[in-house]
Amino acid sequence: MTQSDGDKTPLQAGLYLVATPIGNLKDVSPRALEILSTCDLIACEDTRTSAKLLNHYDLHKPLVSYHDHNEIQQAQVLADKIQSGQAVALISDAGTPTISDPGFRIVRECQKRQLHVSPIPGPSAVLAALSASGLPSDSFTYTGFLPAKSAARKRFFEDIKNAPRTHVLFESNHRILKFLDDFLEVLGSNRVLCVARELTKMHETIFSGPAGQIVEQVKSRSQKGEFVVVIAPADFEL
Ligand code: SAM
Numbered sequence: 060m061t062q063s064d065g066d067k068t069p070l071q072a073g074l075y076l077v078a079t080p081i082g083n084l085k086d087v088s089p090r091a092l093e094i095l096s097t098c099d100l101i102a103c104e105d106t107r108t109s110a111k112l113l114n115h116y117d118l119h120k121p122l123v124s125y126h127d128h129n130e131i132q133q134a135q136v137l138a139d140k141i142q143s144g145q146a147v148a149l150i151s152d153a154g155t156p157t158i159s160d161p162g163f164r165i166v167r168e169c170q171k172r173q174l175h176v177s178p179i180p181g182p183s184a185v186l187a188a189l190s191a192s193g194l195p196s197d198s199f200t201y202t203g204f205l206p207a208k209s210a211a212r213k214r215f216f217e218d219i220k221n222a223p224r225t226h227v228l229f230e231s232n233h234r235i236l237k238f239l240d241d242f243l244e245v246l247g248s249n250r251v252l253c254v255a256r257e258l259t260k261m262h263e264t265i266f267s268g269p270a271g272q273i274v275e276q277v278k279s280r281s282q283k284g285e286f287v288v289v290i291a292p293a294d295f296e297l
Contacts (some may be wrong), residue, residue, distance in 0.1 A: 068144040070097045074137070074165060077148045081182045081285075082260035084115050088181045090193035091114055095121040102137055104161060108152045117160040125149060127161055134164040141174045141214065146162065148179075155183040159203045159229060161248025170212045184258060185227050192225075192253035195292060199225040207234065209241055216245035226290040232282050239274045242290075245268065251291035257284040 075094045080086040093103060095118050102125035104108035109122065116245045125133045137147050151160035155178075169176045189196050205212050205228055219226055230238045235254070242252070248271030256277075262284060266276045 068097065070099075071085040071175055072096065072141055072144045072146055073177060074141055074169045075146065075148045075163060075177050075179055077150050077179040078167070078183065079112055079150050079153060080110075080180030081153045081184050081258055082185060082263075086182050086259060087112065087116070088179070091179050091181055092118070093122065094146075094148050094179050095150075097146070097158045099145040100140065100147050101135075102133070102147055102149045102165075104150075104152045107153060108184060109150055112150075112188070120148075125161055125165070129282065130161045130164050138168040138172055138174065139166055142172060150257045153182075153184075155181065156225075158183055158185060158201075173231070182259070184229070184285070184287050187258045188253065188265075188289055189225070189227050189253040191255060191258075192289040194225050194251065194253055194289050195295060196225060198223075199227055202226055203227045204231075209237060212238065212241050213245050216242060219293075220246065221293045223292050223294070225292055228288050228290075230286045230288055232284060232286060235286050238288070239270070239277060243270055243274060246290075248272075248274075251292075251295050251297060253289040253291075255287045255289070256280075256282075258287070263295050269295050 077094055100123060101120045102123050104126045106122045106124055141147055149156045149162055155268045156162040166176055185201055189199060205215055248269060250270050252270050252273055253267035254273055254277050257263050264280060266273045
């Protein structure tokens, strides 16, 4: 146990994987705020990005950076701190840590040392998009980001041509139109997909339907912001 912040309940030493909003700051859970206000230390990808959330909720804990480029070394440093009795909260820039974000190495290290690890669930762009897609969600594959090169992307589309389950993936705003062109070329205009942009934010748009129609809708709007794409199983019909 580690005693923190005066009258607040002490938090068990360990690693807390705290999900944070993917846009709307009100989406943070009461439990996430409790952990962030009682932990000893917050590890985050980018201290400036996380400051927006932490300042908004008046949370002022020591911050350390934990990102793709220092993850191997920081996993050891943070595990040492936990082993010495501290409670460490890990957050990413947005959403759930470790999901296409840094984190699995510190989780592995804690498991190796038999230290306490606890998820504090909340927002994730993956499930937010899937839940609003209107596509089958009883079985799905999450693919993260696709390769940037068109040839590799087309190979992925070939692979899922006859897929029996839904696929969820991330695409950058710079590539979304090229992605959709390749999609049409390989999977055709009748394959059903959902393009979810800027979820929980002011310009949230969710288009779902046959690809031919969706591509036109996406092209007719701004492509700024963040995107999740959900692709229906091959035999799915509207
Ligand atoms: N760990 C995060 C999560 O659980 O949501 C995902 C991190 S990944 C590095 C970031 C990608 O998630 C973005 O490039 C975008 O594809 C997607 N994303 C994040 N926030 C989003 C939002 N508000 N609307 C749509 N997509 C979003």
